[in-house]
């Protein structure tokens with residue numbers, strides 16, 4: 001009856017999101033008076049999960065699961081849930097977890113609530129708060145089924161250290177037909193992703209052209225941030241679609257979001273509003289972004305950004 | 320190839336979101352409804368399969384009669400027929416069940432849905448359909464080629480993309496990238512006239528119990544005023560971000 005959490009890893013190492021969902025699972029387990037069991041797939045060292053409240057790890061090592069496969073991963077997690085007779089399953093909001101969660105929900109006859117931002121306000125009836133209307137509102141949703149799946153929004157709960165010593169048990173689920181096979185993966189391994197980033201540096205049409213992105217990348221580098229852009233910038237082909245954030249692009253829920261030469265259209269703001277602190281740099285003091293930002297600089301990006309990079313470098317050198 | 324495109328009827332992206340009935344219902348007063356942007360990318364890709372590979376394209380929505388203008392718009396863009404399952408959409412699971420029922424009887428090879436709808440952002444309908452009808456599934460799909468029953472698809476992953484091989488029957492969760500923005504079509508007069516003559520079949524729902532219930536809504540708390548920093552005093556910005564906001 002423990003709470004089950006799927007802790008994602010990449011090349012053997014747990015993602016930050018894994019520790020966040022483990023922290024969340026621990027909080028739910030406390031509400032329910034039970035323990036936390038994690039499912040780990042091809043992870044190198046499972047002991048670190050104990051730092052975030054995990055009591056037991058079902059450790060799956062299987063070369064057939066070398067590449068992510070939603071069907072097979074969902075099936076493995078389903079088998080773990082059935083073995084442990086769990087009633088609550090916690091997953092993250094990564095692209096992979098959002099891919100497998102609906103399949104898992106059908107497999108377990110479980111109701112699924114995605115984009116959840118807080119621990120359940122009530123466990124009977126099981127009620128969670130989630131974002132809706134692309135961050136323009138929140139919805140309180142009740143999950144009515146016996147087994148429940150909660151998808152936690154990135155960066156909504158944070159990491160909570162909770163030392164327990166996790167025991168590890170090898171688990172060997174049966175693997176269904178894959179159906180979808182990976183042929184190639186194209187991923188910059190040295191770049192922070194928008195989903196994982198604590199800081200996102202984003203720029204818009206105010207930058208005039210793709211040749212001016214050097215300073216955006218440098219600012220991101222100094223801050224260890226991911227880069228993003230507004231929709232027209234990706235439509236114009238100045239930056240890849242994968243950087244487009246907003247209502248029709250990726251959602252951002254970073255600790256710090258820096259918007260350079262972005263006007264702050266409603267569709268843009270909807271997607272980035274969940275970020276905790278927002279900074280805007282814009283020549284136009286009337287730009288709507290100033291109403292949504294915490295800090296603002298009215299000024300020319302071509303002057304402000306290089307100078308900010310220098311100030312930040314000096315600050316980092318001091319630290 | 321028989322294609323079914325799932326169309327969610329959603330508030331236009333510029334809509335102000337308000338709630339009525341003690342914050343338990345979305346207030347549709349004065350709201351313009353459109354084809355969900357993620358579904359529109361999929362519909363546009365379906366038009367390519369129709370024109371280049373002779374596919375037939377049906378569109379479907381689970382909803383009341385008020386969603387018909389959105390379906391007619393999809394017909395005007397070029398879909399051959401429309402289906403409306405005559406029931407109010409309650410949760411993602413019940414919508415997926417209604418759609419799976421139509422798909423099972425209709426024998427579709429390819430089901431194109433959007434990664435998520437921009438109203439409830441559930442992100443579960445495409446995957447649940449795939450689970451219910453036991454078809455292959457590619458989410459966050461940004462590229463799709465079909466040759467006979469073989470499929471090559473591209474999926475966006477966190478920080479990159481991945482090419483996968485799979486086969487029909489297939490369900491995809493589509494999104495931006497599936498077609499170029501410039502490929503999106505605005506219905507022309509001829510399309511609109513033709514759409515009036517195309518079939519829009521209303522089918523009755525099956526019995527389904529919703530798995531989740533929307534209890535109430537709330538709006539984010541309004542923010543305080545912005546702190547302006549002069550562009551010749553950026554040290555202050557660094558200091559505010561470090562000492563006050565504690566984000567660097």
Ligand SMILES: Cc1cc2nc3c(=O)[nH]c(=O)nc-3n(C[C@H](O)[C@H](O)[C@H](O)COP(=O)(O)OP(=O)(O)OC[C@H]3O[C@@H](n4cnc5c(N)ncnc54)[C@H](O)[C@@H]3O)c2cc1C
Pocket residue numbers: 203204205206207229230231232233244245246247248249260261262263264265266267268271281282283284287299300301302332356
């Ligand atoms: C259906 C739909 C969905 C949409 N979805 C999204 C979405 O998901 N994400 C999104 O971003 N947009 C979205 N949009 C587009 C949105 O409405 C805006 O058009 C877009 O966000 C504007 O991008 P921008 O701020 O980069 O450009 P602009 O609005 O052109 O703003 C550029 C800004 O740069 C400033 N500027 C100019 N020069 C400088 C300089 N030298 N230094 C500093 N500042 C400067 C200007 O003052 C201006 O405020 C959507 C639109 C529609 C219709």
